[in-house]
Amino acid sequence: MRTVRQAPVWSLRQLLYFVTVAETGTITGAAELLVISPSSVAAAVEKLEHALGVQLCVRRKAHGITLTAAGQDLLGRARALLEEAEEVAEVGGGVGQAVGGNLTLGCYHTLAPTCLPPLLSTFAREHPRVRTTFTEADQDSLQDGLDRGELDVAVLYDMQVRAGTASLELFRTRPHVLLPAGHPLAGVAAVRLRDLAAEPFVLLDSPPSSQDAFSVFRQAGIEPQVRFRAGGLETVRALVGRGLGWSMLIQRPWSDRTYEGREVLVREIADPVPEVRVLLAWSRRTPPTRAARAFARTAPTVFTTTSTSTSTSHAAVDDDEGEHRVR
Incomplete structure (x- = not known):
């Protein structure tokens, strides 16, 4: 017998207000960004908490809000759901299968100058409707961003990668x-x-x-x-x-x-030195958005592993202005 799905007891609007509060840090700041009253924002967050049966944030007078552990866990999921809702709206508007929405990309700071330009240009060419932003940071900060749902995907080294992180290889180097x-x-x-x-x-x-x-x-x-x-x-x-x-x-x-x-x-x-893998990573805790899935399909095609006469692995990059190499 087919199971009948039940409608959620919360709304996308409540999720939007919660995410905006989390990102601005205050009820007032969220209200200004959403162009509604602070009382409406506060009421929506309270109704969301009541519907879920958990406290999502702690309100401190003159100090804004702090997310609880449950709030931190919900934040990434809520962002992903809002992204999916935006993509559904685009399909309804006649865009068809075109990928849209937002993508937040992180990159290890020493990889950024050579990896980000070809990644961003290729992805923008293939998916012009996606609004991509990026941040450069160290490995721990990138993984924190993935865990908190602040980053959709991140380019980092295959070193000290945390459990709960999914990844695919982009290229290898020495x-x-x-x-x-x-x-x-x-x-x-x-x-x-x-x-x-x-x-x-x-x-x-x-x-x-x-x-x-x-x-x-x-x-x-x-x-x-x-x-x-x-x-x-x-x-x-x-x-x-x-x-x-x-x-x-x-x-x-x-x-x-x-x-x-x-x-x-x-x-x-001359000594034996292991190759180092460069990965595209994302959190298993948060379902990837359609834009993140599209980026994961594009990224490996940007880099092609080759070898030189000295057995050094390079990542060849095809760009509009000819072939360049991320070495």
């Missing part, structure tokens, strides 16, 4: 050594890490990249002499370009020149 021009090992195609162990090292101090670097060093049986710690990829490259040390990086910009125009030398690592 760490490389970065040397200043004129370094004594400049003529060597593949450098042994122990040959650099006594020299000053410039660390990209951004988890999980930093932990991965030290894991490689432990496998090679060396302890790097850390002279500087930098939070940004280009800062590391600039310090190496100035001759202040050597470094080991995963991402390689197209140009081997620093912002100052100084040359840096990229050399392969």
Whole structure:
């Protein structure tokens, strides 16, 4: 016997008001954004709480609202439902199967300069009705965003990925050594890490990249002499370009020149070094929106894994202006 589905006891309008309150942090702020009275917003949230039988937020006078654990759990689901409702409305308006709605994309900050441009341009070309925004952050912040439903998908490294995260592989790459021009090992195609162990090292101090670097060093049986710690990829490259040390990086910009125009030398690592997978990830806790599913179909097609004569994996990217490489 077929089961008859029951209509929910809450409304999409109540979900919209709740999400707006959560995003603005205050009842008043939500009311201003929705162009309705604060009392109407407060009443809708209270009715939603009553319908669900849980407290979603704590109201503190002069301090706005704070979501409870139940509120945090509902927020991502509510956003996904509102996205789906918007897509249903677009179909009803005659758009047919065109994908619309919003997509919030996160990207690990050192991957962003080389991965985001081809991803965003290709996806915009294939799905022009989707409104895409992005944020750059570290690995933990990206996974927090996925868990809270603030991000639909995120591009990150396959390092310390949390349980409850779904993913697909975009491409693979390998760490490389970065040397200043004129370094004594400049003529060597593949450098042994122990040959650099006594020299000053410039660390990209951004988890999980930093932990991965030290894991490689432990496998090679060396302890790097850390002279500087930098939070940004280009800062590391600039310090190496100035001759202040050597470094080991995963991402390689197209140009081997620093912002100052100084040359840096990229050399392969002779020691056994594992490949690093770059993933597109999303939370299993929140059903992906139609836009997120479309992005997951597009993203792998942007990157094509190839190999060079030195066995370094690169991600080839086809763009409007010809072929570029995310290395």
